[in-house]
Amino acid sequence: MSGGGVEEGNDLEFTPTWVVAVVCSVIVAVSLLAERLLHYAGKFLKRKNQKPLFEALLKVKEELMLMGFISLLLTVTQNGIIRICVPEHWTHHMLPCKFEDKEEETKTTSHFQNFFSFSGNLRHLLEASKSAETGSQTGYCARKGKVPLLSIEALHHLHIFIFVLAIVHVTFCVLTVVFGGLRIRQWKNWEDAIAKENYNSEREPRPMVTEVHQHEFIRDRFTGFGKDSAILGWMKSFFKQFFGSVTKLDYVTLRLGFIMTHCRGNPKFNFHKYMIRALEDDFKKVVGISWYLWIFVVIFLLLNVNGWHTYFWIAFIPVIVLLAVGTKLEHVITQLAHEVAEKHAAIEGELVVQPSDDHFWFHRPRIVLFLIHFILFQNAFEIAFFFWIWVTYGFDSCIMGQVRYIVPRLIIG
Numbered sequence: 001m002s003g004g005g006v007e008e009g010n011d012l013e014f015t016p017t018w019v020v021a022v023v024c025s026v027i028v029a030v031s032l033l034a035e036r037l038l039h040y041a042g043k044f045l046k047r048k049n050q051k052p053l054f055e056a057l058l059k060v061k062e063e064l065m066l067m068g069f070i071s072l073l074l075t076v077t078q079n080g081i082i083r084i085c086v087p088e089h090w091t092h093h094m095l096p097c098k099f100e101d102k103e104e105e106t107k108t109t110s111h112f113q114n115f116f117s118f119s120g121n122l123r124h125l126l127e128a129s130k131s132a133e134t135g136s137q138t139g140y141c142a143r144k145g146k147v148p149l150l151s152i153e154a155l156h157h158l159h160i161f162i163f164v165l166a167i168v169h170v171t172f173c174v175l176t177v178v179f180g181g182l183r184i185r186q187w188k189n190w191e192d193a194i195a196k197e198n199y200n201s202e203r204e205p206r207p208m209v210t211e212v213h214q215h216e217f218i219r220d221r222f223t224g225f226g227k228d229s230a231i232l233g234w235m236k237s238f239f240k241q242f243f244g245s246v247t248k249l250d251y252v253t254l255r256l257g258f259i260m261t262h263c264r265g266n267p268k269f270n271f272h273k274y275m276i277r278a279l280e281d282d283f284k285k286v287v288g289i290s291w292y293l294w295i296f297v298v299i300f301l302l303l304n305v306n307g308w309h310t311y312f313w314i315a316f317i318p319v320i321v322l323l324a325v326g327t328k329l330e331h332v333i334t335q336l337a338h339e340v341a342e343k344h345a346a347i348e349g350e351l352v353v354q355p356s357d358d359h360f361w362f363h364r365p366r367i368v369l370f371l372i373h374f375i376l377f378q379n380a381f382e383i384a385f386f387f388w389i390w391v392t393y394g395f396d397s398c399i400m401g402q403v404r405y406i407v408p409r410l411i412i413g
Helices: 017-047 051-082 088-092 100-108 110-115 117-135 137-142 152-185 188-201 216-221 230-240 248-262 271-286 291-303 316-343 366-393 403-412
Strands: 209-211 346-348
Touching (some): 051 271, 152 271, 188 248, 216 248, 230 316
16 A cells, blocks of 8 residues: 555564564664663762762753653554544644645755655655555544644654754753863862962961952952943943953952852862862753743744744844843842942952842842753754754745744854
C-alpha cells in the first residue's frame, strides 16, 4: 500500500526478527552509553567535591527524564488525540500560515529538503505517517463531517520541537557557566595580588585618616556625571555596563565589604573561591526548564499567528531584560559608593562598603537570578525554534517569516 509516494512498511508481526533485534540493540546501546556518560560525570564531580555542579547534573537528568516522559505520552496518546474531531471552521482561525501559502511553500522548500538529507528523510517519514492517518483516523472524522484536532504530522513536529528546546537550553546554560567561570577565574590574579599586599601590610604601620573623596572608588562611582541626579545616575550605570563592568577597584572594594560584613574574623578569606562556588551554586538553579518557562512556551505557541510577527517581537524581550539587569547591578555598586560618601567625610584605614539586599528589586537578589534564568531560556528558545523551523519546514517557510524580520531577530539574539 502506498500513499504520498512512500510505501507503507509492514507491521511488527511481519517484520524480520533480525531487523527488530538490530534496531533494538542500537537504541539500547546509545541509551546506555548516554546513561553511563552521565553516571561517570557525576562520579567525577563527587570526587572533585563539586556538589553544586553535581546537583546541576541531576537537574539535567531530570530534564532528560521529563523529555522522555513527554515523548512517551505523545506516542501513547497520539491515536486518541487525532481521533478528537472538531468542526472544520474551528481550524481556520489563528493560523501560523495562510492556507494559500501551503502549496507555494511546498514547491519553494523542496530544494532545501533535498539538500539536508536528515530533513528530507524526516519529511518522508512524516508523509508516510500522514498517509496512514488519511486512510484511517482522518476518515473517522470525515464520516462525522469534521476534521482531527491535531494531525500525526503536527504531533511529530511538536514532539521534535520540545526535545530540541530542552537540549539547546541545557547547552546554553552549560556554555554560559563555562564562559562565566572563565571570566571569574581571570579575577584570581587580583585575589593573589591582594593576598600579597595584605602580607606586606602586616609589617607596615596602619594608614592614617583620609578623606572619603580621596579614594578612587568614590571618585569613580560618586563624583562627576550623575552625582546629583537619579536619572543621570541610572544613565551612567546603563552605559558603564558596556565598558568593563567589574574593574579591579570594584573587586577589591566589594571583596573587603563582604569580608567585613560576613567574616570579619577572617581577613584572609579567599573571596575568589567563594565567587566560584556561588557561580556553581547558581548554575544548578538555572539549568532546568521551570514550570513558568513552559507557560511562556505555550503562550508563544498560542500567539504565533500569521501577520502578528510574534517571533520577531519576542526577540527584544531578552535584550531589554539583559540591559535592565546589567544596569541594576552597576547601580547597586554605585549605591554602595553613595552610602559611604554621604555618611562619612573621612575614614580611617581602607574604604569599607556594606553590601545589602535592600539595593535590589523588592529587596530580593534572587529576582536577578530569575531574570538571568529567563534570558538563558529565551535565547535557547529563539535558537531552537529557528533551527527547528529551518530543518523541518525550510528557510522559506511562512512560519519562519520574511527575511527583513529574520535578520534583525538573529542579530538581536
